[in-house]
Amino acid sequence: MASAAIPVAPPLLVEPDFEGEVPTVMPIPPKNFLQRALRSVGSVVEWCFGVTALFLGLSVLASVPLGQFLALGYLLEASGRVARTGRIRDGFIGVRTAALFGGVALACALMWLPLYFVSLQAEAARIIDPNGRAAKLWEGALTALAVVFVLHAVGALMWGGRIRHFMNPINAPWLAYRACRGGLYTEARDRVWNAVVALRLPYYFWLGARGFAGAFVWLALPLLLLGLGHRYWFVGLVGAGLFAVVVLYVPFMQARFARTHRFRAFFEVLKVRQVYRRAPLAFALALWVHLLFAMPLYLLKIELIPRDLVFLEGLIFLLFMFPARVLGGWAYARGARRREPRFWVSRWAGRFAVIPVVLAYVFAVWVSQHIGWQGVSTLYEQHAFLLPVPFVAWK
Secondary structure: OOOOOOOOOOOOEEOOOOOOOOOOEEOOOOOOHHHHHHHHHHHHHHHHHHHHHHHHHHHHHOOOHHHHHHHHHHHHHHHHHHHHHOOHHHHOOOHHHHHHHHHHHHHHHHHHHHHHHHHHHHHHHHHHOOOOHHHHHHHHHHHHHHHHHHHHHHHHHHHOOOHHHHOOOOHHHHHHHHHHHOOHHHHHHHHHHHHHHHOOHHHHHHHHHHHHHHHHHHHHHHHHHHHHHHOOHHHHHHHHHHHHHHHHHHHHHHHHHHHHOOHHHHHOHHHHHHHHHHOHHHHHHHHHHHHHHHHHHHHHHOOOOOHHHHHHHHHHHHHHHHHHHHHHHHHHHHHHHOOOOOOHHHHHHHHHHHHHHHHHHHHHHHHHHHHOOOHHHHHHOOOOOOOOOOOOOOO
């Protein structure tokens, strides 16, 4: 007798994992056309909001010394993922997570506005009559409103932290009920810990630190000689020549390092040349974008701005350098996928094509020491290859 058919639940769509990340389980989209359309629009809006929040968050990280290595690590990871898969979209890492954190920040900022207004009224009443009834009423209202808003925000975070959860009017009562049941502290502690672990901060910091060290090994001597050019012109000329040669390889050695996570990839010049032979025009395009996008940013190094506003310049640096990193990974992936070198005409065309942009970049770097706020030290702040920030240190 044939056994009865056992109903099987429809499979779930699972995103591919990278480097040990926990795969994200995604529900199958609904069959209704209107629901699919609304979900698609919502997904696009969330993705765009997440990209905005992501770069704002990275710019804030880039404004603090240790956070600069996290920003560099993110750029290298984006380049490495694209270098492994060849898909540009793989370079946008953590966009949905950034949308969640950005939504929490936006909701809390909107909730802060009424508190700010009430605090102004309380301050004005305190100035007019410190011991008056109006001052006490405003201070009491401010305290009560602050307590309610804190409970409301904590309840929204316990629900899931999305914007729609902040619009739930029963967050504070629900949180009180949840606290009476017990286990609230343990659950909140575990959620915070899991959220922090999911950010993989040590991983990005270590990746950025190694990427910085590997690139600096190649750049240190040419930049040192280039900096001595104002005293000994011949030494500066030698440094400019060495720097022009190093610039050809450093972006793609960093892409190879991010792709393989091996520090010795910074010294595998012959393998990078082999990959170039299989995608010369893609390498030339990536180098053009990388250096062209880096040159205008030297204008932002002329004058030091207040430290509180450094994140604005950091945002501009990240917006310029992220496409360059992703395109470098894409070019490396094209060369890594192919087995045979391209025709010799393409290889030599790629070599000649990068000469103008390399010479222009070397000239821009040489000029930067004369116009930059930090003088010769500006030479060593290579945002195109090292930390993607306008200034490494502030006074």
